[in-house]
Amino acid sequence: MNTLSSEAAQAQLEAHLRETIQWHFSPETGSPFWLNWAAKAGWDPRTEIHTVADLLKFPHFEDEWLRDLQPEVWVPKAFAGRPFNIFETGGTTGMPKQRIGWDDYKIDYSEFSEKISDEHFPRNHYWLMMGPTGPRRLRLAIEHLAQVRGSSCYFIDLDPRWVKRLITNKQFDQAKAYMEHVVDQAANILKHRKVSGLFTTPKLLEALAERLDIWDAGIRGVFCGGTTMLPQYTRFIVEEVLENRIGFYPTYGNTLMGLAASVPLTPEDQYSITYYAPQPRAILRVVDPEHTANTVGYDAWGRVELTTLTREFFMPRFLERDEAIRRRPRGQYAWDGVAEVRPFGAMQKTIVEGVY
């Protein structure tokens, strides 16, 4: 993959931003939601948004809009008449946030395929996904990723909403039994089928490794995401679960953003994972929770703010329910990264993040 200078990356991002704004706020191509929004707001983003800094003219995107409104309001005119996927976020109960889409997940995951090695994820082989499938974008995305690499994928579902409910109700035995049920199924697949690539969550990976030797089961690469992975836990996964011989690719992502890949860990990182947004299609900022226009300094904690910029979906300045450390540009990524992502307010209160 080509490495851009930070100036070039910024120029590319701003060109992409202007094009995306034009797209979503032009009557010929834009969505009902944003066209109505602009009419009410009384200003035209097409003439006022030129740089990333100009995005501050938008208020924070409100997640209620994704819960309360019917999905068709988000359809850009240019996509009218084309059936769409409806994806849902996370593991909360009640009406979930929904995002519609067509090809974005394929674009994100085709790009991600270039960041994983053939050694760890051999082409023309088999994958296993053990984790939240259901209405999540992730399920189709993983299948696409496998198929881009000439592979096919087995799926074992885990319903995070059910797990959260069990934990909230303190039904820990049932949560454990459910997790065992999920791991049983995965172990069964690995016992009877040839699989080399695995997508799962850290806790499920740990539980699977207690059940069988995952190297001997044929796994050579693990692509992980979904929950907090603090440095010591990451180290445990790398050194003791994967025994330093299975490739490990932690990612941060969700239905609204896509996929932020991590840079390979070096000894200096002390297992602190830094993720980089798939710019220019998404921008991650780490902002001061009290003054969200401002980013925090490098290596300081702040709240994660996401802006999504694709032709399918425009979402400015959405405050994620996560906090992270802001990191400097690195390697192939000429823009800021987010590290040690954890639920927002994790230091202040106990948050049900799930055992999954």
Added chain:
Amino acid sequence: MDTIPHLPALRRGKPYESLDKTEVLDHSTGKVVAVVSQVNAGILKKDIQRIGEARAALKKFSVAQLIEISAKAGEFFLNGTLPLGDKGHTQTADEYVRTLSGTSGLPHVMVRRNMAKIHYALTHVGTVLNGLTRGLPLEVIDRGYGEQSGAAVSYYPTTQALGLVMPSNSPAVNSLWLPAIALKTPVIIKPGREEPWTPYRLIQAFIAAGAPPEAFGFYPTDHEGAGEVMRLCGRALIFGDANTVAQYRDNPKFSVHGPGFSKILLGEDCVDQWPEYVDLMAASIAENGGRSCVNASAVVVPRHGREIADALAKKLGPIQPLRSEDENARLSGFANPKMADYIDAAIEDGLKTPGAEDVTAKYRHGARKVVFEGGTFLQPTIVLCDSFKHPLANREFLCPYASVVEVPQADMLKEIGASLVVTAITKDPGFTSELLDSPLIERLNLGPISTMKISWDQPHEGNMFEFLYKRRSIERA
């Protein structure tokens, strides 16, 4: 060398420095005195899977050799300079006393007393095992079979490791696990958050004495990790309050060590001589800062309740915090001041129920909870209760606290409930016989004996040999 010692986890004796560390603070100055590596539950699971290696290392020794090693470890523990962490620090016995006192709030004199208990336990493991096994020839444990009193016997281990989720409030409780090493059982220790010192020093003492390092697991960890210690070790000791231990009490995998609810009973025949026993009662209540499960937490008498409560209050009420190095210090500070807040509030709340009076109040200097030189302390409290049903009558707190309750002798054993130690001051053969028959009393002292007196060869709370070994029938051709 870093100025602050780092205590690593010990994984089958090997130091492991985690990326997650907690700080241990001096209870009065708040100064960081050590950082401690914290491991996640997964590491415990990985290590316990290979615990057989630790047991194999101990099995290379005979019980007799391990008893000798334990005795040497006792000397190292009491007097030696031992490694403290993995950054080149060492710790003399005096440094141990100062550090533990600083972080736990125990005065030096009490730390030394706890050290002496541990030293005694380590240097008398042979005697202890003789008591626990009722004279079993120790070669039986080495060989797995043999003879005792002319009968064939065979014992097998019930577990590959003994799990320990340790408390932070009393270092001497570590003496409970010491015989496990001579019984060839590796230990998996989750130290108390504020008291890593004693188990770490004991482990270093054992290793210095020649015990195989693999036999020792030292895993500072979180709640989930503690749960795995309990779940995965075939046998485990659990310490905690009544609610914590209640969930483990009926499971033979666990030996539970909760509140003792120890008591002093005065019989009809002796109660009129109560002034003779005030010193004994006061010592039973207040020794070791009132922190032990063998401290008396209730004095039960058929009459003279008010006078006895007043005499105890007069004796204990004026006790104030002193500097930790003061040889006369009798109160222990709280490493976690919130615990003191909780206890103080619980007593005050109980006093709102009619029928109880804090008789110490008039003899005490100031409030029950005081801050002295930066440390938080609870001053002694004697509560006169009008019945055993009062919510403060059968309570145990981590400070010198006791109720005094009048109960007719005939009703005493119906009222007192389960009691770890009962000192019964009576010569009445009928009452003595009832006491001997009572299933509610773990250790019975007949006559004026402090509740604090324990006998190492007579277990007062579970028999470690019977916990770690089980008898089978055997026949050899």
